[in-house]
Structure formats: C-alpha cells, structure tokens
Amino acid sequence: MINPIQIQEFMEYFAGSTTNYGEHIYSVETAPGKKSEGQSYTKKNQMLTIKNYEEHLIGKKGLGIIPINENNKCKFVAIDIDIYDFDLKLYLAAIDDNRFPIVPIKSKSGGLHLYIFFKEFVPAAKAIHVARTFAFILSIQALVKQRENRTVEIFPKQNKLSKGEVGSWINLPYYNAGELGTKIIKQGQALELNEALAHIRQSKISLEEADELFKALAFNDAPPCLQLINILNPLEASGGRNNFLFSFGVYLKKKDEDFFEQNLKDLNAALRYPIAEIELERTIIASLKKKDYLYRCGESPCVDFCFKRVCKKREYGIGKEEGYFSNLEYGLLYQFKMASPYYEWEVKIQGEEKFKKLRFKSEDEIIKQDTFLKLCMRELYELPTKVKSQEWYKNVNAALKTIKIIEVHEDDDTSPVVMLKTLLREFLIGRVKAETKLQIFARRAYYDKDLKEFQFRVKDAIDFIYSQKQFRFFTPGEFHGVLRSLGNVKKHIRAEDGRQIRVASLPRDAVENDDFKGDLAPTFTAQPVEDF
Numbered sequence: 001m002i003n004p005i006q007i008q009e010f011m012e013y014f015a016g017s018t019t020n021y022g023e024h025i026y027s028v029e030t031a032p033g034k035k036s037e038g039q040s041y042t043k044k045n046q047m048l049t050i051k052n053y054e055e056h057l058i059g060k061k062g063l064g065i066i067p068i069n070e071n072n073k074c075k076f077v078a079i080d081i082d083i084y085d086f087d088l089k090l091y092l093a094a095i096d097d098n099r100f101p102i103v104p105i106k107s108k109s110g111g112l113h114l115y116i117f118f119k120e121f122v123p124a125a126k127a128i129h130v131a132r133t134f135a136f137i138l139s140i141q142a143l144v145k146q147r148e149n150r151t152v153e154i155f156p157k158q159n160k161l162s163k164g165e166v167g168s169w170i171n172l173p174y175y176n177a178g179e180l181g182t183k184i185i186k187q188g189q190a191l192e193l194n195e196a197l198a199h200i201r202q203s204k205i206s207l208e209e210a211d212e213l214f215k216a217l218a219f220n221d222a223p224p225c226l227q228l229i230n231i232l233n234p235l236e237a238s239g240g241r242n243n244f245l246f247s248f249g250v251y252l253k254k255k256d257e258d259f260f261e262q263n264l265k266d267l268n269a270a271l272r273y274p275i276a277e278i279e280l281e282r283t284i285i286a287s288l289k290k291k292d293y294l295y296r297c298g299e300s301p302c303v304d305f306c307f308k309r310v311c312k313k314r315e316y317g318i319g320k321e322e323g324y325f326s327n328l329e330y331g332l333l334y335q336f337k338m339a340s341p342y343y344e345w346e347v348k349i350q351g352e353e354k355f356k357k358l359r360f361k362s363e364d365e366i367i368k369q370d371t372f373l374k375l376c377m378r379e380l381y382e383l384p385t386k387v388k389s390q391e392w393y394k395n396v397n398a399a400l401k402t403i404k405i406i407e408v409h410e411d412d413d414t415s416p417v418v419m420l421k422t423l424l425r426e427f428l429i430g431r432v433k434a435e436t437k438l439q440i441f442a443r444r445a446y447y448d449k450d451l452k453e454f455q456f457r458v459k460d461a462i463d464f465i466y467s468q469k470q471f472r473f474f475t476p477g478e479f480h481g482v483l484r485s486l487g488n489v490k491k492h493i494r495a496e497d498g499r500q501i502r503v504a505s506l507p508r509d510a511v512e513n514d515d516f517k518g519d520l521a522p523t524f525t526a527q528p529v530e531d532f
Contacts, residue, residue: 002057002177006193011053013117013200014065014172015075016156021048022064022169026180040064044166057193059176064169068156073121077131078170079114080153081140088112089188094138094232096187101205101213102134104185105173113173114140117204125159130210137217139228142305221315222251223295225305233272240301241275242284247295247302249288251316261285291398294329297350312385328376328384331355333399338408340417345399349380356380366396416473420482423465428454428511431464438495440503447508454511455493455503458483486510 020043027038048065056063067074081088091112095102103115116131135141135152144152157168173182174193183190184199191199205213219227226248235241245268252260252267264285268274287293296302297318308327311317318327331346334357343366346355358375365371369386377383387395427445434444437455443463445456462479465471487510492500 002054002193006197007050007054007057009197009201010057010174010193011050013076013197014053015069015121016169017066017069017167018048019046019070020044020066020166020169021046021052022066022171024062024064024171026062026175038062042166042169056172056175057177059179062171062175064171066156066167066169067127068124068158068161068167069121070161071121072124072160074118074124074127074156075121076115076117077127078116078155079131079135079140080155080170081112081114081144082153083144083147084111086143086147090232090234091138091140091143092185092188097233098231100134100138101203101210102138103200103203105182106185106190107173107182113170114138115200116210117200119204119206122207124156126207128154128156128159130207133210133214136224136307136310137214137228137231139232139234139305142228142307146304219251221255223247223297223302223314223317224307224310225297225302226251228305229301230267233270235271235301236273239273240299241271241273243296243299244301245275245280246284246287246293247297249284250293250295253288253292254316260288291401292394294350297327328380329355330395330399333403334406335403336406336408338418347376347380349382417482419473420465420471420479421486423469423471424461424482425511426469427461427464428456428506436496437493437501438497438499440495440501448505451505452508453505454508455491455505457501458504461504 023041023043025039052061052063055061067076067078081091088106092104094100095104095114101116103117105113105115107113114131114134116127116134118127131154132141132152135154141152144150155168155170158165161167171182173184174196175182177193178190178196181190183192184196185191186195186199217227217231219230226244229235229244230248235244245264248267249260249264252263256263261281265277265280268277268280295318297306308318327350329348329350331348333346334344336342336344340362342362343360344357345360345366347358348355356379358372358379360366360371360375369392373383373386429445429447432444434440434442434446437446440446440455440457440460443457443460445454445460447454458480462476465479466476483504483506487507489505490502491505492502494500
C-alpha cells in the first residue's frame with residue numbers, strides 16, 4: 001500500500017514543471033535488455049497534481065517530469081546512461097566506494113539513471129553543471145564517448161526555457177512501487193520505496209556542498225586520466241596496471257620527488273588487483289628513480305580515459321601554460337663536435353612512431369626554447385606550450401646524460417671559426433712569404449726557423465682576411481680572440497735594418513694542419529699548403 005506521506009515525499013523530491021509533464025503507458029511485454037516500450041504523451045498546459053504522482057506509484061499511469069520549472073530552476077538532475085549491453089556494476093561500486101551523493105536507479109530494460117537531488121530549487125544551468133561534473137569524474141562521459149561517440153544525456157536538457165517551450169521530460173522510477181524494476185540501487189541491492197525515500201533524503205546536497213566536494217577530490221592537479229582511473233578503479237590483473245602505475249609515478253615524482261615512492265606504493269595497495277610490492281620496486285620505481293619520464297598517454301588504460309583539453313589545464317597535465325609537461329617525447333641528443341658545435345635532437349609527438357631530428361646551430365637555441373618551438377611547428381606541425389625554465393632544464397639535462405658525440409674532421413668543418421683559421425693559414429703559408437724580417441713591412445708573414453713560429457702584423461692579417469677575402473662572420477675584434485686561442489704572443493722584433501716591428505707570433509703547431517709535412521722554406525713563390 002502507498003500512503004499519503006510517501007506520495008507527498010516522492011512528489012517533493014521529483015519536483016519540476018507544474019504546468020507540463022509526460023504520461024507513459026507501460027508495456028509489460030518489453031524484453032529484458034531493450035529500451036522500455038509503450039505509449040508516451042506530453043501533457044501541455046495541464047496542472048501537475050499529487051494525483052499524478054499517486055497514479056504513477058500505484059501503477060495506473062506512468063509519470064514523466066520536466067525537471068526545469070517555469071523559473072528555470074530544478075530540484076533534481078538525472079544522468080541518463082542509455083546503454084543496455086554493458087555491465088555497469090563498476091560505476092555503481094565507484095559511487096558507493098567514494099560516497100558520492102548520487103542516487104542510481106536501474107531501469108527495467110537495463111539502463112541506468114543517476115540522480116542528484118538538491119535541498120532546494122537551484123538554477124538549472126548550475127544543476128546541469130553539477131551533473132556533467134559527476135558524469136566526468138565517474139568516467140561516464142568517457143564510456144558514452146567510447147561506445148556511442150556522443151556526449152552523455154542530462155535531464156533537464158535545457159538551461160533555460162524560451163517562451164512557449166515545454167522542455168524534455170524523463171520517466172520517473174517506482175512505477176507501481178517499482179514492480180517493473182525501476183528501483184534505486186545501493187550497495188548492489190534494490191531498495192523498496194520506503195528505503196528509497198530515506199536514501200534520497202540522506203543524499204540531498206546544496207550547490208555549495210557539491211562545489212566543495214569537487215574541490216576536495218584527490219589528484220585534482222593530475223592528468224584527468226589518472227584521476228578518473230583512480231576513482232573508477234577498473235583495472236583487472238592484466239588490464240594495464242603497470243602503465244597506469246608508471247604514469248602515476250611520473251605525476252607523483254613531479255609533485256613531490258622525496259615521497260613519490262611511498263605514495264605510489266599506497267596507491268598500488270588501494271587497487272582492486274595490486275601488483276606485488278617487490279615487483280613495483282624492482283620495475284616501475286627503479287625506472288623512475290633513474291631519470292624523468294613522460295606520461296604513457298598513448299597506451300592503455302590512459303588513452304581510454306583521455307581528455308586532452310582538460311589535461312592541458314591541469315597543473316601537472318600535458319601542456320598547461322607555464323606548467324610542467326608537453327605532449328612531446330624526446331629521443332637522443334647529438335652533438336656534432338667542431339669548432340662551433342651544432343646539435344640534432346630526436347623529438348616526436350606522443351603516439352607517433354618515428355622521431356624527427358630538430359637541428360640547432362648553437363647551445364643558445366636550445367636553452368631559450370624559442371628555436372625549439374619554431375622547429376616543432378616546422379617539422380612536427382604542432383606548436384607546444386612553452387614550459388617552465390626549471391622543467392625545461394630537466395629535459396635538456398636528461399638528454400645530455402645520453403648525448404652522442406660525433407667528431408667532425410676539420411676538413412669537413414664549415415663553422416665560422418674554422419673558416420677564419422683556414423684564411424689565417426692561407427695568409428701565413430699559402431701566399432708569398434717574407435724571406436727576411438724586414439719584408440714583414442711588405443704585408444707578408446715571416447717564419448722563424450729557430451723559434452718555429454710565424455711572425456706577422458695583425459693589421460696585415462685583418463686586411464687580407466676581411467678586405468681581400470671578404471670574411472664577414474666575426475668582427476676584427478673577435479679575430480683577436482681567435483689569435484689568443486691559437487697561442488698568440490705579442491712581441492717586438494728587430495728587422496735587419498735595426499727597426500723594431502710589433503708582431504703577433506703563432507707557434508707552428510697551432511697553424512699547421514694534419515697534412516702539414518716538412519720544414520718551412522722562405523720563398524717568394526706562393527705554393528699549395530700541402531707542399532710545406
């Protein structure tokens with residue numbers, strides 16, 4: 001028997017529009033696993049009364065409520081999981097385990113409606129936001145997207161009703177006191193009407209309480225895939241646990257490197273099927289202690305719970321502005337060893353198979369990130385977000401630990417420094433040389449056999465290199481630095497006529513190359529370098 005108090009309380013919880021509602025005549029022949037059949041009608045501009053609720057509960061006429069009322073407010077919202085060929089026990093368990101203020105109602109056809117009841121009428125837009133947030137954190141949005149490629153359905157469907165608009169209605173549970181199976185599920189058990197009303201009474205929340213609940217959720221700063229998997233706890237003994245724990249370890253290490261090991265052990269212990277702690281230590285933790293890694297975004301289970309746009313906004317997500325991560329994966333760094341080294345760095349977007357090499361002319365181009373970002377746009381067709389300097393230096397340092405040095409023979413070195421040295425050699429030994437010190441005044445270089453050094457005036461070398469050869473990479477001022485690096489010693493020498501000459505002197509070993517053979521013989525005839 002249904003008493004007036006039950007009807008009144010039921011009416012209070014499932015309140016909505018008072019001038020429009022739905023009426024459904026149920027078909028008891030509906031096969032299990034299929035959406036309930038029957039005839040439905042929309043009652044427009046008709047007053048909703050307590051009698052309509054009574055007829056619903058006693059099994060006379062099914063009642064459908066439009067949750068949004070004439071003031072664009074609602075007392076409840078419902079998440080409609082319109083999937084009939086999938087076991088939803090995992091989602092029910094997550095609601096119970098996390099003590100979420102959600103009232104699950106399983107329909108006769110096997111679908112599931114998740115209700116959120118409010119302590120008072122609240123703006124529909126805010127109520128829908130609460131429902132969508134719960135659909136997100138329970139991974140219902142991920143489920144519906146994966147299986148049906150659509151967004152999850154929320155009642156009310158409208159934030160605001162236009163003039164003359166009726167709104168969408170949803171069939172209420174407990175038709176004929178729940179004889180069709182439309183009952184609230186708690187701890188895996190279907191509740192009778194009295195128990196159901198008590199459960200709704202305890203589950204009602206305010207908007208402020210919902211907001212506080214969302215703010216207090218664990219791992220709100222982590223990539224959403226990790227947070228959602230942790231809440232749903234769906235991993236089987238062979239269902240991607242290692243990838244999940246590895247990615248979670250990456251997050252925990254970034255957040256607090258000193259305590260990430262114990263935190264990861266605690267997280268593993270809370271899994272439905274944890275791996276042995278010794279295995280966790282020897283594999284995942286041991287790897288994470290060696291160096292910094294990226295999340296395994298492209299692998300199961302993370303890829304199945306991926307919300308990239310949300311992840312980019314999280315503090316420890318894949319690409320938050322001024323954050324810690326990008327969605328790039330870094331390979332080997334190569335240094336081509338020459339007078340002015342250049343670098344190549346293997347980089348790829350996560351999920352892609354092949355690395356591409358980004359080439360940097362100098363260390364400065366790597367350190368400042370700007371050239372790196374431009375090359376990503378050019379070669380990878382993606383512009384990653386610039387990360388914090390501290391985190392960028394960690395990426396670079398990790399690459400430097402395994403850097404590959406490739407020696408470049410001086411003959412193949414085309415860097416400006418080598419070009420300058422080549423021109424200097426030409427000035428010293430590849431052109432007419434001074435036979436006597438006096439001939440230095442004729443802009444020639446003199447080779448002192450006793451001291452085994454070249455002597456010349458710097459201004460003559462600069463005139464040859466910069467004026468005659470049109471060398472433009474370094475300024476004449478920087479040329480002095482190159483001379484010093486070669487062992488230049490400034491000195492005064494005395495010519496044969498007694499005059500002093502201020503010269504630069506370079507030891508023969510600093511000037512000759514690997515093919516240098518024999519002694520220098522003063523001559524007025526220019527000869528190829530290899531003949532000296």
